[in-house]
Amino acid sequence: MKAIYNSRLIEVDDLTFNTKNRAFCYGDGLFETIVTGANRINLTDFHLERLTRACKVLHLCSPTFSSQDLNDMISQLADLNQLKGVLRVRLQVWRTDGGLYSPENSTASFLLQVAETAKPAYSKEGEIGISTTSKTSHTSISFAKTMSALPYVLAGIEMRQKELAEIILLDGRGNLAETHSSNLFWIKNDKVFTPSLETGCIEGIMRRLIIETLEVTQVMAQPESLVQADSIFSSNASGIRYFTSFGNKEYSNPEKKLTKVLKLLQPL
Known part of the structure; x- marks a missing residue:
């Protein structure tokens, strides 16, 4: 299954994190779950707006992509993974390594994954x-x-x-x-x-x-x-x-x- 990690296309099974990962150690990150597709309303702009506001509260650099960029990445992953119908998208953003409770930086990484969902509206x-x-x-x-x-x-x-x-x-x-x-x-x-x-x-x-x-x-x-x-x-x-x-x-x-x-x- 393919995903997008920091704008790079990867295989999910190849993704590894070290033990200093701040999401793993401190929960220092955010996520959005987006359900979209041809038969569902597209609310990616709402999700990206909430994520951007949350990043500001955490003094975390928010993703630089636009709502259209996000939609394009979702479509790309759906095509590459041969997914159809309603899609469940998980976008995760977390602070890069450094520091203990007090972080040493505000830069962030992101991971985008897409899967099919059968849950009714x-x-x-x-x-x-x-x-x-x-x-x-x-x-x-x-x-x-x-x-x-x-x-x-x-x-x-x-x-x-x-x-x-x-x-x-x-x-x-x-x-x-x-x-x-x-x-x-x-x-x-x-x-x-x-x-x-x-x-x-x-x-x-x-x-x-x-x-x-x-x-x-x-x-x-x-x-x-x-x-x-x-x-x-x-x-x-x-x-x-x-x-x-x-x-x-x-x-x-x-x-x-x-x-x-x-x-x-x-x-x-």
Whole structure:
């Protein structure tokens, strides 16, 4: 499988890193997961904008390529690897070697990989619950996807142990924040709500699209808000999932309310 490493075409199996790699040692890096293709909306410009903002926070040199350059590289890898249909793209950026907790430079390396994905843009899931092992916190970088993801890993383990379809992380004050892999939304009386970025949730790209397409209220809300809701759904780069239950409460399919967004996700 071919990938692009620092603008050079490589074989993934040939890629090696030394033990001083800062992503490996300190999680000193960022990543973007992009889902695109002929049957999906192209949001690479949104992803590149978030990555650039995050690089500034980390005092890290952001990639110099444009959104069009990124699209061209994705197309090149899809052709070389003979990939078709919907593509799942992972772009990783990390600081080059040097220093301990305090880095010695701001230069960066990047790796771009592309694979096929069969995940639908809209799907039905089962029960969603609350995590007791992980919390979110609001920081200058919490809006971005960093290579330090242990709270989400722990929440994912808890989710599987509890046999849930998805699990919700709260912030330190007990407010709804996000799920272990997605942004969280709920609908009550035909109004759409999502947690505020002040909870420490990631500023998801699909979250941004939904907010720009529908009338969405960003709130600080306790889990009781979900008990009063009519529908619950989540969003990430792959699309939107809605959930049938939270505890003893059952929920309806929010598809009608999301019609405008779903049409954007899968353009004709």
